[in-house]
Amino acid sequence: MSQTIGIGIMGLGTVGYGAATILQRNRDVLSIRTKCDLELVAVLEREKETAQKHLEEIGLSAGLVTDDIDAFLNTEGLDIVVEVIGGTTVAKTFIEKAIAKGKSIVTANKDLMAIHGKELLNAATEQGVDLRFEASVAGGIPIIDVLKTDLIGNHFDSIMGIVNGTTNYILTRMYHESIDFDDVLKEAQRLGYAESDPTADIGGWDAARKVAILASIAYNSRVTLDDVYVEGIDKITAEDIAAARKLGYVIKLLGIAKEDNGAIEARVHPVMIPTDHPLAAVNDTFNAVFVDGDVVGQTMFYGRGAGDLPTGSAIVGDICAVARDIVFGDLGQQGCTCYLNKAIKTQNDYVSKFFIRMQVEDSPGVLSSIAKIFGENGVSIASVVQERCKRGGAAAASLIVVTHKVQEGKFLKAKQQLESSEAVHGIDNIIRVEDEA
């Protein structure tokens, strides 16, 4: 007789329903592979009736649903609690209650893990239970487990991820069809790829939570949301994308984590990458995480970053890992992996190449005065493209400068001086460039 492991799901929204569907639909492979019987024993959901209907649709009993957290946690045979409520308030309280009751946790909650990860992982360790969160970053892509186990022998030079499907969809459409940001956003909202309030995605905040989690794992030191520098894609124009294309780049919203001299940097912002970079081919709502390890070299992990079944796949993977720990008596062994306490770099210390597109006066000496500003601030220029353009009556030119690698603090000083220079009518956009192998 195989051991029965009882699963409870808190929140039967899209992802919770996906996880329930997989447990039911793929019961055959799960029981063969885990040698356990993974049984859904309870569902916690405020909207009871809808949840009951959904369960019946996939052949499960409506009787599993309760809207009472205590009744849920007291369900007989409950071993593993899947938290897919989302947010940082109710979800946190309920997870804490479940841990206190000796239940292991599987969560998809990036908001919670990016802010309260340490606290919750420590609580789990104290209670001798597991807390796993593979689904919180990049949906079906098993990046957390890969960093923690398979690539354990590596110092990570950098991690660069396309970890937000909405923004990647928008940037892909803008690149392939030369459409403006606002128009693509509207269509993305119509298709359900973007929320009606898209701030969290467009502004880079969703990606920032995932970067905080990835950086914490890769560098074994806690990085929280507050430590992440964030810029969104709302200022990217069709002109930027056209300029990028001319230079052999595409623009992606990347979450970047790096370590240098024992200090971590974690940031999210638009980046120009070469068209032959593996991340450049990651299109539409797909996600991918590009990991550069000192021994494994360049690796990339690609897949669906969201959706009921892909995210459910990660949740079920975590459920099986916890089930294994239950069977082997290993619960509570893998707690928080942030064993160190590293410094966090701030913006001025980042090192990047920069693309800067500006409108300048079209007259002799202008380029030299701009070059002088860069030079005096220690910013070395890699390439310059100047094109005449008509702006109102005055002779004007569009100037694109790409710099060599430079400390961001130095670049920002140059930028300030450019803004107050008479030769510069306006800076259209500044985008970081990552083009080194």
Next chain:
Amino acid sequence: MSQTIGIGIMGLGTVGYGAATILQRNRDVLSIRTKCDLELVAVLEREKETAQKHLEEIGLSAGLVTDDIDAFLNTEGLDIVVEVIGGTTVAKTFIEKAIAKGKSIVTANKDLMAIHGKELLNAATEQGVDLRFEASVAGGIPIIDVLKTDLIGNHFDSIMGIVNGTTNYILTRMYHESIDFDDVLKEAQRLGYAESDPTADIGGWDAARKVAILASIAYNSRVTLDDVYVEGIDKITAEDIAAARKLGYVIKLLGIAKEDNGAIEARVHPVMIPTDHPLAAVNDTFNAVFVDGDVVGQTMFYGRGAGDLPTGSAIVGDICAVARDIVFGDLGQQGCTCYLNKAIKTQNDYVSKFFIRMQVEDSPGVLSSIAKIFGENGVSIASVVQERCKRGGAAAASLIVVTHKVQEGKFLKAKQQLESSEAVHGIDNIIRVEDEA
């Protein structure tokens, strides 16, 4: 005090040296992450002096080296044996001896696992030790662990891998520079990307071993090298690649595993895939495995498939997993995962689209007679391109036909009839096409 885990390496060639280097160089992260002290305690190598020199180069004691298997296995504190001798004779005997002595095994040996995997895994289970082999497929890409654990909730619709760096390098050069096969092969040999006897790579046999291993894991049923259908890349010409390009395809040597109605197919051959397929961007000596799971959807895992450090990264990942099992008392729990006994499909039952390039007589009625042969055998034509060409004196044409999906048995009958048809001067090449999302 952290627990010391003793590692022994059998064979200090490229990969063995890579693993030793990582254990030494990245000792800091390894001890932080595993909370163990992973110590190299013995090296088995016939060429003792070279091995001693190599160990000293990375700060290890020459005294670790022995050329005697019994002395090696009797080393005090030896817990984990890394086998990187290669081949199926000595390596097998030594692994069996080590298992009998109660040592856990980490191996990079695809030849051995593709033929004797079941036997060795069962021996390990009987002795209560671990046997792990992540490094045997696609070097640093953790595809075995990902299939076994993270994607455990999936039925795998298909697995398609670029798992041989040599052939991918050759095909990449042929595509980007329109060079002939023979010339690229010679250069690959000069650069060390191809062996002086390149048969195993070029002929698809190296990839076939990896496909046997991946199929066994994905479908929980043993697939051995003999079960794999194999075609190499030696017949691919610059003309094929030019024709593929015109049709929007690139040609890759793919290892493919599929399951249909409880029967497994495992094959290696050149395939035309669309230029926007994620595998199409996998160039040079890089490897990638594209996994289509029923719940996770399309995922891809990309990285270096060979080399001392990438392969060493996988070995060290396995060492740490075994170390965890030692610390937690879980040794010998994960044995052979081939719990089922599924049928293996043979060539006639495969279903593919086909590209066929042939020389035909340039006269009225020829196309119709060729189309008739296809039609009578149940092969439906998707597209036809006919071009005039000069071949000797007679009027001749080059005809390219791409079929719809068809059972390979039917296609082969049509091919046979084409070969004996007077209208067909010769069939230049036949290449399978995979272009469905």
